[in-house]
Amino acid sequence: MESWVDGQPADVLSLKDRGLAYxxxxxxxxAVRSGKPVLPERHLQRLALGCQRLMLQVDMGALEAExxxxxxxxxxxxxxLIVTRGDxxxxxxxxxxxxxxxxxxxxxxxxxPPMHAEQGVRLFPCATRLSEQPLLxxxxxxxxxxxxxxxxxxxxxxxxxxxxxxxxxxxxxxxFSNLFLVRxxxxxxxxxxxxxxxxxxxxxxxxxxxxxxxxxxxxxxxxEQLHLADEVFVCNSVYGVWPVRAxxxxxxxxxxxxxxxxxxxxTLLDV
Amino acid sequence: MESWVDGQPADVLSLKDRGLAYxxxxxxxxAVRSGKPVLPERHLQRLALGCQRLMLQVDMGALEAExxxxxxxxxxxxxxLIVTRGDxxxxxxxxxxxxxxxxxxxxxxxxxPPMHAEQGVRLFPCATRLSEQPLLxxxxxxxxxxxxxxxxxxxxxxxxxxxxxxxxxxxxxxxFSNLFLVRxxxxxxxxxxxxxxxxxxxxxxxxxxxxxxxxxxxxxxxxEQLHLADEVFVCNSVYGVWPVRAxxxxxxxxxxxxxxxxxxxxTLLDV
Numbered sequence: 290m291e292s293w294v295d296g297q298p299a300d301v302l303s304l305k306d307r308g309l310a311y312x313x314x315x316x317x318x319x320a321v322r323s324g325k326p327v328l329p330e331r332h333l334q335r336l337a338l339g340c341q342r343l344m345l346q347v348d349m350g351a352l353e354a355e356x357x358x359x360x361x362x363x364x365x366x367x368x369x370l371i372v373t374r375g376d377x378x379x380x381x382x383x384x385x386x387x388x389x390x391x392x393x394x395x396x397x398x399x400x401x402p403p404m405h406a407e408q409g410v411r412l413f414p415c416a417t418r419l420s421e422q423p424l425l426x427x428x429x430x431x432x433x434x435x436x437x438x439x440x441x442x443x444x445x446x447x448x449x450x451x452x453x454x455x456x457x458x459x460x461x462x463x464x465f466s467n468l469f470l471v472r473x474x475x476x477x478x479x480x481x482x483x484x485x486x487x488x489x490x491x492x493x494x495x496x497x498x499x500x501x502x503x504x505x506x507x508x509x510x511x512x513e514q515l516h517l518a519d520e521v522f523v524c525n526s527v528y529g530v531w532p533v534r535a536x537x538x539x540x541x542x543x544x545x546x547x548x549x550x551x552x553x554x555x556t557l558l559d560v
Numbered sequence: 561m562e563s564w565v566d567g568q569p570a571d572v573l574s575l576k577d578r579g580l581a582y583x584x585x586x587x588x589x590x591a592v593r594s595g596k597p598v599l600p601e602r603h604l605q606r607l608a609l610g611c612q613r614l615m616l617q618v619d620m621g622a623l624e625a626e627x628x629x630x631x632x633x634x635x636x637x638x639x640x641l642i643v644t645r646g647d648x649x650x651x652x653x654x655x656x657x658x659x660x661x662x663x664x665x666x667x668x669x670x671x672x673p674p675m676h677a678e679q680g681v682r683l684f685p686c687a688t689r690l691s692e693q694p695l696l697x698x699x700x701x702x703x704x705x706x707x708x709x710x711x712x713x714x715x716x717x718x719x720x721x722x723x724x725x726x727x728x729x730x731x732x733x734x735x736f737s738n739l740f741l742v743r744x745x746x747x748x749x750x751x752x753x754x755x756x757x758x759x760x761x762x763x764x765x766x767x768x769x770x771x772x773x774x775x776x777x778x779x780x781x782x783x784e785q786l787h788l789a790d791e792v793f794v795c796n797s798v799y800g801v802w803p804v805r806a807x808x809x810x811x812x813x814x815x816x817x818x819x820x821x822x823x824x825x826x827t828l829l830d831v
Contacts, residue, residue, distance in 0.1 A: 292575050294575070299575065300574070300575055301572035301573060301574060301575060302572060302573050302574075302575050302577075302580060303571070303572060303573075304563050304565070304570070304571055304572060304573050304663065304665060305665075306573075306580065307708075308580045309573065309577065309579045309580045309642070309644075309702070310587075310642075310702070310704075311583070311702065311703075311704035311705065311707070311708050312582070312583030312702055312703050312704060312705055313704070313705060313708050316581075343705070343708075343709070344712060371580070371581075373580075374708075379667065379670070380711070380736060381704065381707045381708050381710075381711035381735060381736060382711050382712070383708065383711075383712065385712070385715075392575065394575060394576075396650065399650070417695060418693075418695075420691035420692055420693035421691055421692070421727060422689075422691035422706065422727070424688060424689075424706075424709055425705055425706075425709075430705055431580070431581070431582065431583055431705075432582075432583050432703035432704070432705045433581075433582035433583060433584070433652065433703070434582065434583055434584060434614070434696055434701055434702075434703045435693065435695075435696075436582070436652045437578075437582050437584050437614075437645075437652050437654065438614070438695055438696075439652075440651070440652035440653050440654075441615060441653075441654065441656070444656075456692060456693070464652060465651060465652060
């Protein structure tokens with residue numbers, strides 16, 4: 290399906306766009322099923338928070354209408370939504386009242402091997418660390434060179450994802466996923482106040498787990514804690530939940546809480 | 561003058577470009593005088609280093625030829641050169657052999673008030689800190705949200721530039737400049753191995769100072785050291801050298817070494 294820029298079909302962008310010049314914008318990657326975006330409120334909520342932090346003026350009404358109309362046209366697959374600060378003046382300074390540019394791109398459903406979800410994945414232990422920047426932490430902004438560098442560390446098909454630590458050595462997330470561990474029946478995921486992307490599926494799983502009386506912890510995670518976990522899994526808005534069976538020399542077996550949350554994600558994503 | 565993409569006139573870019581998606585690329589801002597780029601070897605050298613660090617395949621021969629031809633067409637002004645990893649496949653992974661995209665954009669000469677160079681400037685003490693990422697430090701890459709956030713901290717014309725510290729509190733640079741201080745006749749500038757952009761004018765001034773027997777130091781700088789400096793100045797490839805007369809409550813007067821290096825930059829930039 291052809292892309293849209295500000296609600297109009299387009300396949301090109303102004304060379305002056307600040308998204309290109311500075312990565313000055315945000316994005317969302319949204320699963321689409323039966324012509325509808327999955328978890329649209331959570332995606333729009335995160336985007337609105339990002340716009341607030343970056344002081345981006347975005348017409349959220351127009352954006353939501355476009356998102357729903359585009360999803361209907363796409364039917365099924367993955368929708369990428371990008372918001373940029375529009376065209377650049379000279380230099381880093383921006384007109385604070387300038388309206389943002391809205392870009393929608395569609396692609397077919399992701400084709401991950403079913404084995405990833407069934408038997409679990411192996412994580413590549415990335416040497417690329419996440420830098421600590423509280424001002425941008427949690428946001429899905431367009432400055433993603435650390436992820437590009439981390440993803441380039443492995444090319445084999447043995448590793449479905451990579452594990453990223455921050456520059457202080459804390460366990461944070463995957464390259465394109467959030468990470469959870471289970472310890473004595475309780476769910477633990479990294480505090481993302483210094484770095485990392487606060488994923489929509491992560492938020493939904495935390496919410497659902499809490500609703501079912503499961504104790505959850507959002508906290509700093511040391512590598513030793515990860516190694517001692519009973520279960521480990523990664524998640525995102527497109528594939529749902531993948532159990533993690535190995536990372537470097539560490540091994541984990543897939544446990545009941547991972548399967549429970551995986552089923553929940555599957556219901557949402559209809560996969 | 562119209563922009564060029566891969567040597568062809570163009571004013572738009574593919575929506576799939578990884579420069580937009582992830583800030584996956586590099587740029588150079590180059591002064592052009594009498595149809596020639598200023599310090600082209602230094603700009604191309606920094607770009608080549610960046611390409612190596614980011615594993616970007618770029619045709620440096622084609623790039624240099626385009627740079628010189630575009631500068632000739634522009635005559636005078638500022639040339640912005642962007643290199644991106646080209647169009648995206650799905651996700652962060654890239655084809656390691658894919659050729660990069662080359663973008664050239666021209667604009668008229670920068671119109672800064674002559675007072676900045678003559679009487680010196682006041683720096684805004686930015687609250688936005690630079691995060692520490694040795695893998696990307698020194699490069700002029702397209703992930704520039706920290707600069708966008710810092711530049712948005714002030715709007716008044718009293719402040720011509722901002723002062724940026726890193727997350728550990730070290731003095732690093734301006735938002736769009738490098739920073740030097742002079743202490744007892746010696747030249748000091750920040751070590752940029754954890755963050756910051758290793759500017760072309762910074763490199764040229766260090767080289768010229770050393771050639772003239774001036775002792776130079778590339779080292780960590782504490783805020784107290786900045787306050788105790790005899791002279792402070794900022795520099796970049798477009799405006800040359802601006803003396804710094806104030807930052808917050810700190811005051812400096814413009815000294816002889818600043819004026820000497822300013823004259824040198826003026827000769828290069830013909831301003």
